[in-house]
Amino acid sequence: SILQQVISEPKVDNLVRPINPSTYKLANATLMIMARNQDLRGVLYTMRQIEEKFNSKFHYPYVILNDGDFKDNFIDRVTKMTTSKVYFEKIEPEEWNQPDWIDSSKQKSQMKVLKQQNIAYANKVSYHNMCRYYSINFFNHPRMREFKYYWRFEPNTDYFCDIDYDVFKFMEMNNKVYGFVISLYDAQETMPSLWPETLKFLNKNKNYLNKNAAIDFLMEDMQNPVKTEFTGGYSTCHFWSNFEIADMDFYRGEAYTEWTKHLDQTGGFYYERWGDAPVHTLGVGLFADRNDVHWFRDIGYKHHPYTNCPHSDKCHGCEPGLFTYEHLKDQNCLTNWWNYEMDDTSRQLY
């Protein structure tokens, strides 16, 4: 049999371990999820794993955001799943709903095209609202404003490995802005104007571009770009944002804020079907230093149908490997991150 490399925690000498829960000083961070009442089972399913693998050792608070109102039963069941504080928060309609200046006949005809291209959720306005909210608004929710770092999770996702160090303090102590596990290509048809609009913005605001931006990751090998029939140059390779740990002060900063304002006023969140993953990725890829982005190799994670299962005795209930479905492997673009953006300093972490 082939000897496998055992995957371990980041190789830094300042990982913070849980000590005494009563005296432990938390980082300024929260575990957050967006959900509706009907997501209760899935929320509990994933919270149980996050508690078992990580949070019962640290007791970070949760924020649960909803555009509607949570039923008492939802609040009871979720509260009982953790000893941590849970904030149940409503999203204001003005922050959530599509703006009234969106041209509904244009929206309708554009959605028809997306439907014909078999783009998932094309006709679901609530999905567009969700993607827009995660792209431009969630970090300014009054409750989220109390925190700097967040770990986003989703209902029905799996966390396979014991996490025995404080991931938020890891981010803080190593100046990381953004952390991810899985990276893949998106459907080009969802974002014809996302990159062109971004270029328009950049041409007027050249100073925002980070000197050490992850451009090759976004464009793919500049000598050998991928075929981008629909996007105008962006490879669509993105950090899969249904799990992410990031610093919201980055989103609240001028570059990300001004850029997303520009994007929003084009109506692209409704005339096209931009996901929050490509938006976060372009923002981080352009305005952050690539050395401040961290690939969490050691976090075992699954959101159907993609998995990252590290080979480690900290992980249980998954088959070691990345993208375990053979027929989906060509969607994996994590190699672009390794090949183009990881310098020696970053590599030393693994």
Ligand code: GDP
């Ligand atoms: P997918 O992963 O792209 O298929 O999208 P999901 O259906 O998993 O939605 C992403 C996240 O947004 C999940 O946490 C959902 O619970 C949440 N979500 C999606 N639509 C809505 C909505 O209309 N209202 C609320 N409150 N949450 C939503």
Ligand code: MN
């Ligand atoms: Mn999902």
